[in-house]
Amino acid sequence: MVRDAVPIGDCARALVIKLRHHGDVLLASPVIGVLKAHAPRLEVDALVYDETADMLAGHPGLAQLHVVGKKWKAAGSFTRIAAEARLLSALKARHYDLLVHLSEQPRGGWLARTLGPRYSVAPAMRDRGSFWRKSFTHLYPIAPRRHQVEVNLDALRRIGVYPEAAERRVVFVPGPEAEKRIDTLVPKTFVHLHPASRWRFKCWPVERNAELIDRLAAEGENVVITAAPQAEEREFVDEILRRTRSKPLNLAGKLSLKELGALTARARVFVGVDSMPMHLASAMGVPSVVLFGPSGEAEWGPWNVEHRVITTRHSCRPCGFDGCGGSKVSECLTTIPAAPVFEAVRELLQVEAGHRSPAL
Numbered sequence: 123m124v125r126d127a128v129p130i131g132d133c134a135r136a137l138v139i140k141l142r143h144h145g146d147v148l149l150a151s152p153v154i155g156v157l158k159a160h161a162p163r164l165e166v167d168a169l170v171y172d173e174t175a176d177m178l179a180g181h182p183g184l185a186q187l188h189v190v191g192k193k194w195k196a197a198g199s200f201t202r203i204a205a206e207a208r209l210l211s212a213l214k215a216r217h218y219d220l221l222v223h224l225s226e227q228p229r230g231g232w233l234a235r236t237l238g239p240r241y242s243v244a245p246a247m248r249d250r251g252s253f254w255r256k257s258f259t260h261l262y263p264i265a266p267r268r269h270q271v272e273v274n275l276d277a278l279r280r281i282g283v284y285p286e287a288a289e290r291r292v293v294f295v296p297g298p299e300a301e302k303r304i305d306t307l308v309p310k311t312f313v314h315l316h317p318a319s320r321w322r323f324k325c326w327p328v329e330r331n332a333e334l335i336d337r338l339a340a341e342g343e344n345v346v347i348t349a350a351p352q353a354e355e356r357e358f359v360d361e362i363l364r365r366t367r368s369k370p371l372n373l374a375g376k377l378s379l380k381e382l383g384a385l386t387a388r389a390r391v392f393v394g395v396d397s398m399p400m401h402l403a404s405a406m407g408v409p410s411v412v413l414f415g416p417s418g419e420a421e422w423g424p425w426n427v428e429h430r431v432i433t434t435r436h437s438c439r440p441c442g443f444d445g446c447g448g449s450k451v452s453e454c455l456t457t458i459p460a461a462p463v464f465e466a467v468r469e470l471l472q473v474e475a476g477h478r479s480p481a482l
Contacts, residue, residue, distance in 0.1 A: 126260065127282025128241045130161045133219035137237070139169045140274075141190060141227040144379070145398035147177040148405060149270045149425070150224050151293045156278055156285040157222075158183035167216060169233075176379040180295030188212060190229070213237055220281075223258070224274050226250075231257035243277050267420045292425055294405035296387065300380035304388065307373065312344035313467065314389035314408070315370070316399040317362060318355040323445040323452045324395050325358065326413050326463075332365035333460040334393070338467065339368035346389070348382060348399070349374035391470045393463070395455075396422050403427065409470040411463060415455035416441050428473055430466035432458055 136157055140150040147170050157166050165185040168178050172189040179187060188209060194202040218237055223230030223244035231250075234242040234257045243260040255261065262280035264273055271292065275285050296304075317331045335345050347362070347370050349355035359374040377385060383402050386392060392403035392410040396417045403410045409428040412419070418440035419431045433439065436454040445451045 124280065124282050128220060128243075128260075130157070130164065130220070130281070130283055133161065133164055133241070135165045135167065135185075135216050135218045136220040136222060137167045137169060137188075137213065137216070137218045137233075137239070138222045138224065139227070139230050139233065140224045141169070141171055141229060142174075142225050143398070144174050144177055145401045145422075146225075146270070147171075147174040148292060148294060148398065148401045150274050151178060151181060151405070152271055152285070152290045153222060153224065153274050153278060154178070154181055154183045155291055155293060156275065156283060156289045159286075159289050160283050165216075167218075169213070177294065179380075180297055181293055182295070183293075186216070210236065221258075222277050224277060234258055241281065243281050245277075267418065269423070269425065270421055271425050273421075290426070292401065292405040294383050294402055296380045296384035300378065300384040303381055304384040308346055308371065308385060308388060309344045311390055312346045312371070312388070313338055313471075314386055314392045314403075315345055315347045316349065316392070316394040316397065317347070318349040318358045318374075319395050319397040320350070320352070320355070321444065322354070322358075323443075323450045323455075324397065324415060324417065325455070326395060326458065327456050328358070328361045329365055330458070330460045330463075331362045334463055334467075335362070335366050335370050336368050337460065337464045339366075339370070341468070343390075343471070345370035346385065347372050347374060348377060348385065351375040390474050391467055393467060400424060409474055411466045411470060413455060413458060413463065415439065415452040416443055416445070418442075428470060430470060432463050432466060434458060 138153055140147050154166050167186040169188045172191050175189050194205050218239040221234050221239040221242040226247055230244055231254050242258040244258045246261040246263050247254055260280050262276045319325055338345050349359045356375045386402050386408055387406035389408050392408045394400050395413050400412050404425040404427050410424045411430045414433045434454045439454045446453050
């Protein structure tokens with residue numbers, strides 16, 4: 123036990139800050155659940171970017187969800203100042219006792235000083251100097267090759283809150299409207315393929331995706347393919363479909379984040395790369411086959427679900443680079459054949475079928 127533990131039961135309100143991408147925000151959701159499990163009367167708020175708010179909206183442990191607008195800067199100085207003032211006023215009105223900052227974003231340091239919570243915790247950042255160190259009452263180290271869920275929970279361990287294994291759940295709530303729409307779109311059983319990423323160097327080649335789809339279709343499996351609304355991702359899916367003989371259901375760019383979660387929850391197996399939808403599959407408890415290249419599965423892999431990670435034995439991975447030599451092409455992904463991915467999907471389909479079969 124740490125000697126400077128925070129008396130969490132004496133705190134009335136806490137603010138959890140995660141100003142990062144969609145997947146990062148989703149992987150912070152266990153922090154909310156653990157805080158509520160250890161202090162049921164604690165009101166837990168979150169602060170995220172507006173475009174990522176749906177990742178936490180509806181979380182059963184969340185009291186209020188505050189947002190920073192990604193477009194505030196482009197809207198002009200007056201509009202930005204007014205928006206920032208409204209946000210600060212709303213945060214000050216909550217009178218937080220605890221602030222949990224889960225990234226290196228400088229805003230967390232300013233808020234810790236401005237809001238004046240009794241306790242505040244953030245990552246230890248060697249290059250931030252005394253302003254950062256003195257902004258928080260507690261600092262926690264970021265261990266290398268540690269899963270991001272555990273890194274986030276290390277903030278709580280540092281203040282004396284130790285999560286039980288069952289409490290470390292990634293939570294996503296699609297909501298009834300999203301679930302109702304998905305009911306009308308997808309077949310009763312299917313494999314969910316989300317091949318795209320905002321970074322093309324994380325993607326498996328077009329021809330391999332097409333081969334996988336056709337092999338699954340030949341086995342009688344329905345395939346539903348999704349992608350984000352961005353033109354690059356939709357075009358990537360179109361390239362795949364131009365090479366397939368079968369006709370998977372193409373919902374690329376047609377779903378909201380909540381609808382994507384509702385769809386994933388109905389899948390027998392999820393197949394994809396290191397991207398936010400993979401984390402959604404973990405949140406929805408869906409068995410997953412995930413291809414990893416330059417990013418590391420130890421830090422970002424599927425969490426608390428049956429899964430298979432497909433990668434190569436390249437000695438240089440995970441390198442974290444945007445393709446080999448900065449080329450935007452990652453050979454540790456492009457050299458993965460379709461066969462091991464197909465076999466991994468078949469294996470998980472058999473596991474899933476066993477879970478659905480009634481016990482004798």
